[in-house]
Amino acid sequence: MIDKINNIRCSAVESADLQKSSEDIVVLAIESSCDETAAAVVRGGRHILSDIISSQIDIHKQFGGVVPEVASRRHLENINGVVERALSEAGLTHDDIDAIAVTACPGLVGALLIGVATAKALAYAWKKPLIAVHHIHGHVCANYIEHKELKPPFISMVVSGGHTSIVDVKDYNDLETLGSTRDDAVGEAYDKVARVLGLGYPGGPLIDRLAKSGDEYAVDFKRVYLEKDSLDFSFSGTKTGVLNYVNSRRQAGESYNKADLAASFQRAVLDVIVKKAVSAVKRKGYKRLALAGGVSANSRLRELMQDACDKENIELYFPSLRMCTDNAVMIGVAAYHLFMAGQMSDLWLDARANADFDVI
Ligand code: KG4
Ligand code: ZN
Numbered sequence: 001m002i003d004k005i006n007n008i009r010c011s012a013v014e015s016a017d018l019q020k021s022s023e024d025i026v027v028l029a030i031e032s033s034c035d036e037t038a039a040a041v042v043r044g045g046r047h048i049l050s051d052i053i054s055s056q057i058d059i060h061k062q063f064g065g066v067v068p069e070v071a072s073r074r075h076l077e078n079i080n081g082v083v084e085r086a087l088s089e090a091g092l093t094h095d096d097i098d099a100i101a102v103t104a105c106p107g108l109v110g111a112l113l114i115g116v117a118t119a120k121a122l123a124y125a126w127k128k129p130l131i132a133v134h135h136i137h138g139h140v141c142a143n144y145i146e147h148k149e150l151k152p153p154f155i156s157m158v159v160s161g162g163h164t165s166i167v168d169v170k171d172y173n174d175l176e177t178l179g180s181t182r183d184d185a186v187g188e189a190y191d192k193v194a195r196v197l198g199l200g201y202p203g204g205p206l207i208d209r210l211a212k213s214g215d216e217y218a219v220d221f222k223r224v225y226l227e228k229d230s231l232d233f234s235f236s237g238t239k240t241g242v243l244n245y246v247n248s249r250r251q252a253g254e255s256y257n258k259a260d261l262a263a264s265f266q267r268a269v270l271d272v273i274v275k276k277a278v279s280a281v282k283r284k285g286y287k288r289l290a291l292a293g294g295v296s297a298n299s300r301l302r303e304l305m306q307d308a309c310d311k312e313n314i315e316l317y318f319p320s321l322r323m324c325t326d327n328a329v330m331i332g333v334a335a336y337h338l339f340m341a342g343q344m345s346d347l348w349l350d351a352r353a354n355a356d357f358d359v360i
Helices: 002-015 057-061 068-090 109-126 135-146 186-196 203-211 236-251 258-284 299-312 329-340
Strands: 026-031 036-043 047-055 099-105 130-134 154-159 164-171 174-180 288-292 315-317
Touching (some): 026 068, 026 109, 026 329, 036 068, 068 109, 099 109, 099 135, 109 130, 130 135, 135 154, 135 164, 135 174, 135 288, 135 329, 164 258, 186 203, 203 258, 236 258, 258 299
Parallel strands (some): 026 099, 154 288, 288 315
Antiparallel strands (some): 026 036, 036 047, 164 174
16 A cells, blocks of 8 residues: 555656746645635746635634634635636646645644645646645745745744744755744734734734724833743733733723724734844844744834844845735745755645644
8 A cells, every 4th residue: 555655656756747947837736724725826936827715714703713623614615616716717727737735734733634635636636746835834935926036044034823933944945943932823912912802803904903003102011032042932921911901901990092002012022023033133144034924914013123124234025915824825835946856745644733844
């Protein structure tokens, strides 16, 4: 059985048209790690031929966050249609595809499994190479789409609903985590604070908007830097500070200004993120920093990071707004670099809730 599966992998890889120039390599990518069912077709690691996202936000909104079991079931219902649309909007058939890429980790394991099973079935049926992509690698690669001049090495500050990580991007496929969150991810903290303020889900964009009319220094929330020189993060104390503030005001029957709270919370977490990201770039002796992940859409983060980078002569990059949050294009871009380096997966590929870059 193992031999049979490995043979499938080899024949699939051999069937890829190796005469094609790298500019013409076409990847069909699938992303289903959380609450977006997405598929995209990407040519030459940069050109978007299609970009389909079926969002489940409206379903999860009523629960104030993503319900994993509901997410998996929706992915299952949606995935075939999303993949078909990605191909038809690209104006291609499966014959034109050189490789199938899929997010294999990290994420909600039941959600990831739907994408992985679909990608494996397509790779087997169409005899195409299968490429497993680390979701965070995908977020980092979203920066290559519009920034042709961006090349490793650089530091990527990954800020999303599930992650807050400082990543050393040594090369296209060689990434190392220098620091990460020890508790809540920054997007998770945004979402929880938004919930307590009664703003809705997802909370990040709503806090971003509301904070524009608030005073960032109205309330002095904790900025947690951890041990000296640590590149790790901890946001649960700051988040709890907001919850305690709101609860104590409510109990005392006092009102509070939501915009001030949103702005003060945001400034507290962003100060820490900006300081640590810039410190990582300087420590490595690099000159470039790339934001990645859903929270990199945040307007205040972009402003504060730009100011800090200007002072240190660091070039700052961030993806377009659509490419900040989860999508399959970024998975296709990461897969292109893996494909060019011959880093294919086999049909034993499994979904993992958590894994480091070098595990898949
Ligand atoms: O990268 P992403 O789509 O999913 C994960 O991989 O987790 O990130 C989603 C997160 C959510 O927590 C959402 O509230 C946050 O990104 N987010 C924002 C903004 N837009 C999305 N947070 C702050 N400001 C924004 N403008
Ligand atoms: Zn993500």
